[in-house]
Amino acid sequence: MIDLELVTDNEQVKEEKFDANSYLNMELLRFTTAGSVDDGKSTLIGRLLYDSKSIFEDQYEAIKATSEKHGDQYVNLALLTDGLKAEREQGITIDVAYRYFSTPKRKFIIADTPGHIQYTRNMVTGASTANLAIILIDARKGVIEQTRRHSIIASLLGIPHIAVCINKMDMVDYNQEVFEKIVDDYRTFATRLKTKDIHFIPVSALLGDNIVNRSENMKWYEGVTLLYLLETIHIASDINHIDLRFPVQYVIRPFSDKFHDYRGYAGRIASGVIRPGDKITVLPSGFTSKVKKVELDGKALEEAFAPMSVTVLLEDDIDISRGDMLVRENNLPRQSQDIEAMVCWMSDKPLQINGKYALKHTTKDVRAVIKEIKYKLDINSLHRITENPSIGMNDIGRISLRTTKPLCCDAYTKNRDTGSFILIDEATNVTVGACMVID
Amino acid sequence: MSYTLNHLKTLESESVFILREVAAQFQNPAILFSGGKDSILVTYLAKKAFYPAAIPFPLVHIDTGHNFAETMEYRDKLVEKLDAKLIVGSVQDSIDHGRVAEEKGYNASRIRLQTTTLLDIIEKYKFDACIGGARRDEEKARAKERFFSHRDEFGQWDPKNQRPELWNLFNGRMNQGENFRVFPISNWTELDVWQYLAMEGIEMPSLYFSHKRRVFYRDNNWLAESPNIPMRTTEVVEEKVVRFRTIGDITSTGATLSSASTLNDIIQEVAATRVTERGGRADDKRSETSMEDRKKEGYF
Ligand SMILES: Nc1nc2c(ncn2[C@@H]2O[C@H](COP(=O)(O)OP(=O)(O)OP(=O)(O)O)[C@@H](O)[C@H]2O)c(=O)[nH]1
Numbered sequence: 169m170i171d172l173e174l175v176t177d178n179e180q181v182k183e184e185k186f187d188a189n190s191y192l193n194m195e196l197l198r199f200t201t202a203g204s205v206d207d208g209k210s211t212l213i214g215r216l217l218y219d220s221k222s223i224f225e226d227q228y229e230a231i232k233a234t235s236e237k238h239g240d241q242y243v244n245l246a247l248l249t250d251g252l253k254a255e256r257e258q259g260i261t262i263d264v265a266y267r268y269f270s271t272p273k274r275k276f277i278i279a280d281t282p283g284h285i286q287y288t289r290n291m292v293t294g295a296s297t298a299n300l301a302i303i304l305i306d307a308r309k310g311v312i313e314q315t316r317r318h319s320i321i322a323s324l325l326g327i328p329h330i331a332v333c334i335n336k337m338d339m340v341d342y343n344q345e346v347f348e349k350i351v352d353d354y355r356t357f358a359t360r361l362k363t364k365d366i367h368f369i370p371v372s373a374l375l376g377d378n379i380v381n382r383s384e385n386m387k388w389y390e391g392v393t394l395l396y397l398l399e400t401i402h403i404a405s406d407i408n409h410i411d412l413r414f415p416v417q418y419v420i421r422p423f424s425d426k427f428h429d430y431r432g433y434a435g436r437i438a439s440g441v442i443r444p445g446d447k448i449t450v451l452p453s454g455f456t457s458k459v460k461k462v463e464l465d466g467k468a469l470e471e472a473f474a475p476m477s478v479t480v481l482l483e484d485d486i487d488i489s490r491g492d493m494l495v496r497e498n499n500l501p502r503q504s505q506d507i508e509a510m511v512c513w514m515s516d517k518p519l520q521i522n523g524k525y526a527l528k529h530t531t532k533d534v535r536a537v538i539k540e541i542k543y544k545l546d547i548n549s550l551h552r553i554t555e556n557p558s559i560g561m562n563d564i565g566r567i568s569l570r571t572t573k574p575l576c577c578d579a580y581t582k583n584r585d586t587g588s589f590i591l592i593d594e595a596t597n598v599t600v601g602a603c604m605v606i607d
Numbered sequence: 608m609s610y611t612l613n614h615l616k617t618l619e620s621e622s623v624f625i626l627r628e629v630a631a632q633f634q635n636p637a638i639l640f641s642g643g644k645d646s647i648l649v650t651y652l653a654k655k656a657f658y659p660a661a662i663p664f665p666l667v668h669i670d671t672g673h674n675f676a677e678t679m680e681y682r683d684k685l686v687e688k689l690d691a692k693l694i695v696g697s698v699q700d701s702i703d704h705g706r707v708a709e710e711k712g713y714n715a716s717r718i719r720l721q722t723t724t725l726l727d728i729i730e731k732y733k734f735d736a737c738i739g740g741a742r743r744d745e746e747k748a749r750a751k752e753r754f755f756s757h758r759d760e761f762g763q764w765d766p767k768n769q770r771p772e773l774w775n776l777f778n779g780r781m782n783q784g785e786n787f788r789v790f791p792i793s794n795w796t797e798l799d800v801w802q803y804l805a806m807e808g809i810e811m812p813s814l815y816f817s818h819k820r821r822v823f824y825r826d827n828n829w830l831a832e833s834p835n836i837p838m839r840t841t842e843v844v845e846e847k848v849v850r851f852r853t854i855g856d857i858t859s860t861g862a863t864l865s866s867a868s869t870l871n872d873i874i875q876e877v878a879a880t881r882v883t884e885r886g887g888r889a890d891d892k893r894s895e896t897s898m899e900d901r902k903k904e905g906y907f
């Protein structure tokens with residue numbers, strides 16, 4: 169067994185005296201992995217953690233022992249995320265694993281997702297909250313159907329940045345032409361994706377080329393390493409601070425004499441900014457009022473913005489409950505019972521035309537009936553199949569539906585929170601559809 | 608003006624959102640309170656989420672009977688301070704009633720037995736959601752868990768067939784007899800927890816800070832001398848300066864040699880450490896998948 173050189177004494181960390189203040193002001197980047205089965209996603213995450221010295225000794229010893237037991241030639245870094253018994257037996261990822269690490273520049277939340285088509289729903293789970301997707305491609309195989317499916321999903325989910333890692337370069341002699349051919353193929357395909365910020369990096373996840381350290385084997389590559397990209401990519405402008413959307417989550421009414429008349433509207437700001445004195449409109453009722461106070465834990469705030477969780481108090485006593493939304497009079501979301509959306513289907517049982525589903529949107533629960541399937545996407549050509557389209561497990565398509573009550577929504581491309589909803593099978597209570605409202 | 612939220616505030620906001628979602632979606636939720644830093648954090652976040660109203664959940668302590676005295680003292684003070692409701696499920700009772708059998712031998716532990724007591728309590732009080740302080744960075748099976756984790760009518764977790772969990776939309780719908788475990792601090796790391804506790808000035812149990820204690824060495828761990836842990840004749844008790852990184856049942860919680868005596872010292876120590884906090888937990892070392900196995904049966 170080839171042991172990776174283990175950093176036992178952590179000199180680097182100890183020398184740079186830990187600065188609590190700089191740590192407090194770190195930015196958080198959430199990213200996800202995607203790509204076909206065995207392209208090396210979990211190995212790449214393991215390598216990223218290992219080379220950035222984010223692995224603990226006992227974790228390393230544990231995966232080394234397991235690798236030895238399996239008779240592996242190398243310490244299998246994929247075991248750092250493939251933690252379930254079934255995953256280790258089969259050597260694949262089944263469900264998302266979340267891992268955390270930080271460098272002096274940023275703090276990261278990683279969602280390592282499965283490549284296997286059967287577990288696409290778990291890939292969607294991991295990708296739905298990501299700011300960046302790392303899409304892996306096996307250099308020997310190039311762009312294949314699952315690469316396209318995951319790229320389309322990442323783009324539909326509005327992930328603003330994509331890093332395409334062309335992996336296993338060690339198995340193609342670190343050949344520049346192989347890399348460039350795949351970059352060309354991917355670019356041709358990607359012209360039809362919404363995500364425009366796409367980066368390409370040739371890597372070997374197994375051996376560590378261009379993950380944290382620059383590759384000695386690919387001098388021809390002049391771009392940055394993956395970690396450098398993750399540390400420096402500009403994400404601050406990804407949040408919408410313009411359109412105020414405050415879905416009321418819960419009404420706080422204390423049972424105490426001191427706070428007898430207190431009525432606080434609790435929720436997380438989906439987008440925009442809210443301040444005391446602001447004039448607001450309550451949807452769907454249309455009542456207007458003024459913000460008296462914005463607070464959390466009894467502490468008044470001068471202003472609050474997405475994605476803060478706060479409690480809002482109003483000047484007037486009006487009837488507001490969970491599922492309502494506070495917005496500004498001159499900046500209203502769409503209010504409609506007829507919704508057009510892209511759907512990513514996640515159930516064995518195909519989507520039923522005229523079928524009724526429970527629907528969850530922001531903090532609101534309604535029921536919906538499917539009116540029409542407009543088309544299904546052909547994953548390979550990105551063509552729209554309009555003739556008798558049916559939407560089954562892992563299919564992506566466009567639907568129209570009608571809800572029992574109006575939804576206050578925005579296009580998903582403008583607002584990931586108010587533009588997304590899920591469909592739930594009312595018999596099993598399982599989440600079956602991930603939907604994105606169309607412009 | 609730039610509207611950026613640092614990562615601790617981002618995590619706080621996420622956790623408060625989840626806690627409020629539990630109050631809104633379930634009829635009868637509870638917080639599983641172990642007395643460790645994570646359940647203390649969850650309890651404080653719950654106070655924040657609903658202030659000035661009281662925390663709308665009781666605290667449930669599944670008591671193995673093998674506790675550090677300091678934990679009990681802290682628990683009772685906290686309950687009083689927050690005016691919370693405490694429900695204790697006793698593993699000793701489960702043993703006395705023949706629901707479970709005590710393990711035997713030097714490494715006997717009541718960790719696994721807690722599952723039966725917990726499931727009995729859930730049934731007795733008809734809890735439909737139990738809020739836990741588990742974090743994904745603690746352990747490899749926990750790294751796979753959803754925020755809203757569905758349990759079947761036997762309390763079991765099916766890791767191969769979890770519900771999709773998209774965006775910030777949490778589906779708490781279930782059939783009769785089923786329930787949920789909810790983990791509001793899933794995305795926090797050990798360092799985040801300490802940074803936040805320090806930032807907020809939250810008083811913590813004395814066990815987390817360095818102190819002198821009579822301990823003995825077993826399986827790469829310093830264990831506290833206790834009437835609940837039978838010792839081998841070859842094992843020798845020594846006095847050491849230690850602290851605990853995690854607090855659980857006394858029989859399976861190892862101490863770390865440490866002189867960290869303030870929150871700031873702890874933060875420095877955690878930032879530089881090379882072993883995980885559960886590295887000292889005998890309950891995880893029983894087999895490669897002991898946490899996953901316990902979770903499938905209905906453990907926290
Ligand atoms: N030679 C070589 N092998 C690699 C490289 N990266 C990964 N592998 C091997 O490819 C196999 C699959 O790797 P994983 O990391 O499990 O792949 P994955 O993409 O996570 O697979 P799923 O999660 O199941 O979709 C393992 O045997 C790895 O050791 C690489 O850069 N070079």
Ligand SMILES: [Mg+2]
Pocket residue numbers: 209210211246250260261280281282283
């Ligand atoms: Mg994998």
